[in-house]
């Protein structure tokens with residue numbers, strides 16, 4: 001049991017650390033391509049300046065994504081041998097296709113994209129940028145196929161306790177895959193647009209007067225403002241799909257104990273699994289029914305339906321799911337308010353002379369995407385417990401029988417490394433922003449006379 | 461065993477064992493030189509170190525992907541073996557991962573972090589590369605010893621750990637001989653000569669130990685027709701070693717000729733060692749416990765992967781070559797623009 005809980009924490013820590021970086025690289029790759037294409041088409045050097053700053057951010061993020069991903073690929077063997085033994089026939093080919101179609105592509109063309117600007121023709125450089133972005137998206141596609149299959153398995157049969165594929169199309173396009181893929185890709189877009197807006201706002205605050213910085217600020221805010229409504233729509237449809245396939249998860253998200261109509265949308269509450277009720281709950285009457293059934297009288301499943309005769313609890317732990325869901329939606333609402341508010345201000349008065357408090361609010365939101373993304377994944381994953389593969393394999397059956405102290409000691413090492421690296425990552429991003437802001441202010445007078453284009457700057 | 465293509469359950473495991481072996485070999489040579497350069501990094505001056513890192517900057521990520529490929533193939537093709545091997549090697553795997561993390565992020569941080577912190581990241585680059593190499597060598601040793609943890613096996617694994625680090629240092633120095641010039645190239649030749657000794661020690665140790673551990677392996681090498689049929693392996697290794705040592709005495713050449721010889725020879729040595737090990741262990745994937753046939757996934761699933769491999773591998777090979785062609789020649793400063 002102890003090994004089980006430690007292995008779960010270890011896996012959770014590893015994947016949480018990993019996902020921070022793909023969330024950024026997936027959409028930032030496409031943003032870089034956008035900057036590059038805008039430069040190709042308009043010849044406006046400011047796009048290239050934006051590109052040059054964010055390509056540094058991309059390179060750093062990518063390196064962290066790669067090394068933490070390598071850790072992930074060993075986690076299955078070291079902590080969850082049961083996973084591959086039981087569902088390896090499904091998971092194997094999906095992981096193999098991810099490696100074949102995504103990892104090599106992004107890794108090789110990353111080298112050309114980063115260091116090849118002067119060595120290859122312009123079109124090949126643009127193509128490399130595209131292939132890197134495409135590779136990260138392919139990687140997200142395959143891994144989300146696998147993850148979605150774990151939530152809504154389809155297209156297989158069990159023979160002697162081992163899953164065998166019967167229909168690959170049904171496996172790949174399993175019921176939750178389209179929703180999860182769309183929701184995650186938009187999440188990535190939102191994370192990156194707030195990162196771009198936040199770092200640009202920070203640069204302006206520390207005195208960067210260049211118009212390319214205002215351009216990236218504007219790009220970030222507008223992309224966020226466009227994406228956010230779509231994310232709400234995608235999330236809503238995702239929830240409806242989950243209600244169909246994993247009702248216990250939705251019951252936990254809503255903190256709803258008894259199957260009922262006119263179930264309120266709880267804004268606050270402390271789910272208590274001992275007493276099987278919520279304390280200090282308040283909410284909008286009928287809200288949950290309205291959202292999930294689009295009808296005030298819609299019937300919402302309750303958690304008490306998922307308790308066996310003998311008292312065994314078959315639903316996920318309630319409080320973590322309930323709260324992570326609220327954190328995600330709450331951050332989403334803040335994103336909506338900030339992006340629309342700032343976009344509105346920029347429309348009225350332009351990007352120059354924005355109130356410092358407006359800029360500070362954007363800086364505060366720089367990593368909001370991380371918070372929402374992690375909260376979203378916790379909702380999804382903890383909401384699947386006690387299953388590892390819904391209805392097929394329980395988490396307890398998949399765990400390795402490694403001695404608990406060994407899991408604990410490696411867990412502590414990983415945690416120390418992760419805390420250190422996350423701190424280093426965030427501080428280096430702000431350091432790069434400050435440095436580029438200062439470089440531009442110092443160079444500002446010289447800008448009037450000459451161009452700064454095409455100067456060689458080391459790959460920092 | 462009668463070999464027919466009618467029954468995929470018979471030949472698919474062999475094909476996948478071969479693919480996995482190939483990926484491991486490619487990984488060991490390619491990331492071997494990256495890791496080796498990491499180990500050698502403290503020996504250069506600041507400027508030399510930048511040049512050394514520049515010589516691998518565009519490649520290391522793709523090189524490391526071969527490890528993901530190898531472990532992925534083990535995972536997807538031999539799931540039971542994957543679990544057995546990785547749980548037995550739990551600690552060295554964790555150490556290797558920490559090493560890979562440090563080494564990988566240091567590439568970026570050592571140039572992007574504020575100047576006062578850069579020495580720290582240079583240390584992380586070295587320490588990560590060394591830790592990775594040592595853990596990989598340790599795992600090799602334990603694997604040869606049948607994944608048993610006793611004081612004797614740990615002692616042997618420690619020896620292979622050191623030899624693997626020396627081997628990576630060797631192939632890293634060979635890479636530098638190709639990619640650098642002047643003082644640094646002269647230094648690289650010297651490092652090559654020093655590390656070659658460690659490589660040889662490792663070879664001898666492994667060749668002596670493997671047959672000792674298992675009577676089955678002993679018979680495979682030392683019964684009568686085999687011992688003659690297999691003689692070309694050690695003989696070729698000996699000839700390559702002599703050739704490399706002889707060339708090293710004449711490097712760096714005034715016109716920079718023969719600069720590729722040590723690297724090619726080194727890769728050849730790695731290949732031969734690998735062939736020998738593969739021969740010893742076949743058909744086992746977990747030594748003396750689990751054969752590739754027992755551990756293999758369902759043939760339908762393997763078939764799907766094989767199709768993907770056959771289609772995509774040539775493409776991967778193609779664009780990998782493209783990148784080596786683009787970044788051919790002596791290493792230059794890495795710039796983003």
Ligand code: HDD
Nearest residue numbers: 022025065066069070072073103107136139140143525528
């Ligand atoms: C939605 C996106 C997503 C998710 C959920 C995951 N990954 Fe990931 N992964 C990526 C998106 C990604 C990426 C964007 O493609 C990365 C990040 C940076 C990079 O190099 O590629 C990556 C890198 C990456 C690498 C390094 C590839 C290389 O060497 O280039 C490995 C081995 C993995 N991942 C493995 C995993 C495993 C085993 C996961 C699940 C358990 C996982 N990833 C979850």
Ligand code: HEM
Nearest residue numbers: 008011012015016019143146147377378381382385388395
């Ligand atoms: C990328 C974002 C992801 C995050 C942040 C995440 C987070 C988590 C967390 C927090 C748990 C622990 C749940 C619990 O034990 O209560 C978990 C479980 C698990 N997840 Fe995910 N997950 C992600 C994606 C994936 C993907 C893509 C896969 C597989 C392909 C996956 C496979 C698993 C497995 C095998 C477990 C079982 C171990 C466990 O229960 O702890 N996860 N995940």
Ligand code: HEM
Nearest residue numbers: 180183187190232235236239242329332372373376377380
């Ligand atoms: C505000 C409106 C939002 C709604 C209604 C919503 C809804 C949902 C739901 C229902 C799930 C659980 C899916 C499941 O059952 O497995 C989920 C998961 C998730 N959410 Fe949201 N979400 C919203 C905003 C956001 C935002 C702003 C982000 C990030 C920027 C985000 C990122 C995620 C992620 C990464 C997951 C896990 C992956 C997945 O299952 O798609 N969500 N969301």
